[in-house]
Amino acid sequence: MTKTYWLEHAWLDTHVEPGVAVTVSAGGSGAGADGRVTDVRTGVDTPPPGAEILRGLTLPGLANAHSHAFHRALRGTVQVGSGTFWTWREIMYSFADRLTPETYHALARAAYAEMALAGVTAVGEFHYVHHAHDGTPYADPNAMGEALIAAAADAGIRITLLDTAYLSSGFGQPPNQHQRRFSDGTAEAWAERCSLLKDRDHARIGAAIHSVRAVPAGELATVARWAEERRAPLHVHLSEQTAENEACLAAHGRTPTRLLADHGVLGPRTTGVHNTHLTDEDIALLGGSGTGTCMCPTTERDLADGIGPAVALQAAGSPLSLGSDSHAVIDLLEEARAMELNERLRTRTRGHWTAAALLRAASADGHAALGWDGAGSIETGALADFTTIALDSVRTAGPVPRLGAETAVFAATAADVRHTVVAGRHVVRDGAHTLVPDVATALADAVQALRS
Numbered sequence: 001m002t003k004t005y006w007l008e009h010a011w012l013d014t015h016v017e018p019g020v021a022v023t024v025s026a027g028g029s030g031a032g033a034d035g036r037v038t039d040v041r042t043g044v045d046t047p048p049p050g051a052e053i054l055r056g057l058t059l060p061g062l063a064n065a066h067s068h069a070f071h072r073a074l075r076g077t078v079q080v081g082s083g084t085f086w087t088w089r090e091i092m093y094s095f096a097d098r099l100t101p102e103t104y105h106a107l108a109r110a111a112y113a114e115m116a117l118a119g120v121t122a123v124g125e126f127h128y129v130h131h132a133h134d135g136t137p138y139a140d141p142n143a144m145g146e147a148l149i150a151a152a153a154d155a156g157i158r159i160t161l162l163d164t165a166y167l168s169s170g171f172g173q174p175p176n177q178h179q180r181r182f183s184d185g186t187a188e189a190w191a192e193r194c195s196l197l198k199d200r201d202h203a204r205i206g207a208a209i210h211s212v213r214a215v216p217a218g219e220l221a222t223v224a225r226w227a228e229e230r231r232a233p234l235h236v237h238l239s240e241q242t243a244e245n246e247a248c249l250a251a252h253g254r255t256p257t258r259l260l261a262d263h264g265v266l267g268p269r270t271t272g273v274h275n276t277h278l279t280d281e282d283i284a285l286l287g288g289s290g291t292g293t294c295m296c297p298t299t300e301r302d303l304a305d306g307i308g309p310a311v312a313l314q315a316a317g318s319p320l321s322l323g324s325d326s327h328a329v330i331d332l333l334e335e336a337r338a339m340e341l342n343e344r345l346r347t348r349t350r351g352h353w354t355a356a357a358l359l360r361a362a363s364a365d366g367h368a369a370l371g372w373d374g375a376g377s378i379e380t381g382a383l384a385d386f387t388t389i390a391l392d393s394v395r396t397a398g399p400v401p402r403l404g405a406e407t408a409v410f411a412a413t414a415a416d417v418r419h420t421v422v423a424g425r426h427v428v429r430d431g432a433h434t435l436v437p438d439v440a441t442a443l444a445d446a447v448q449a450l451r452s
């Protein structure tokens with residue numbers, strides 16, 4: 001079965017093209033079933049008969065490369081008051097304590113539906129809440145991961161489940177009471193459990209190392225090897241906090257980046273998340289190995305982390321992707337512009353990235369970091385994942401359409417997303433989710449269930 005979309009304006013990697021007809025193979029019902037672009041025709045002034053009309057500017061689908069779905073429950077409760085990342089973490093743990101496969105499924109389904117409404121077509125879920133509250137495995141040891149995979153299917157988006165090894169609370173410290181449910185005991189046991197998870201049409205299984213705090217140095221290579229054998233993406237929180245750097249130096253006499261390099265963790269399928277407080281040698285190690293960098297600017301500013309050296313990392317060879325991480329907001333356009341605007345504040349100069357380069361981080365390079373090849377551009381053979389932003393809203397009206405990339409990155413917000421198509425299927429139509437009828441109520445109910 002094929003289907004044709006007529007795009008009033010389309011971002012084709014380098015420029016905005018008016019009047020584009022995109023034919024997709026829209027087989028099956030779930031994201032990923034078939035769902036590729038089979039033909040792109042430009043210069044199509046009027047919509048072909050039977051075509052679905054996407055008015056506005058259609059972009060490749062956005063990739064949210066770093067998510068902790070349950071953090072969505074914290075929005076609006078942890079922004080007030082003083083403190084640091086570490087005091088925020090205590091509140092975050094109080095929500096993690098209460099999750100069950102059922103409540104997590106409901107919350108993630110709603111959060112992923114919010115992502116679809118924001119133009120996100122693939123999410124990288126950095127998942128570490130594996131077991132029951134006291135650390136006992138569920139009857140299905142992957143009940144929590146499966147709940148997240150099902151939640152993405154229900155919300156109509158793709159997921160890369162970055163199943164996370166989390167074995168210690170600090171260098172040489174066992175997991176604390178909150179972290180027992182995160183731990184498999186050893187990296188070997190983590191690998192055994194992860195190996196039970198299988199890819200499917202809408203889901204890829206990847207690996208993650210929570211951080212050098214949470215995985216002892218002697219266990220890092222086991223996780224890296226598991227990912228290497230499967231050619232799966234491997235993500236790791238890296239140097240988000242200076243305290244982590246100091247503790248790592250004290251324990252191992254080297255920086256977290258150097259420790260990861262020495263244990264075979266770095267490489268082109270690896271992504272460091274945050275990469276905030278790095279030395280020049282760290283930047284050279286990350287760039288030289290082709291290790292990616294996932295910046296999460298709205299979270300990093302919310303948590304007072306600092307501003308990572310994204311310009312230097314990219315120049316050294318580290319591809320950039322973006323994530324909404326703690327979901328203080330879910331808006332990849334905001335993440336993209338925040339990366340540039342952070343750099344402007346830091347350097348007091350402008351123009352570190354073009355709008356096109358920022359869009360690339362939010363789409364093609366984000367998908368690549370999550371192991372979705374052939375996604376993030378509107379071309380024949382690519383995954384039929386795209387999103388359309390309005391050009392006639394109060395935020396986007398005015399600029400000429402050929403400046404679409406600038407409008408998308410510097411003017412639009414998630415509220416301007418009108419359509420989201422995943423695997424050729426219309427998941428958001430005219431600003432409404434087609435599978436989750438009332439996303440706001442779903443979010444409210446799911447958060448309330450965790451509070452009561």
Ligand SMILES: [Zn+2]
Pocket residue numbers: 066068126237273325
């Ligand atoms: Zn994170």
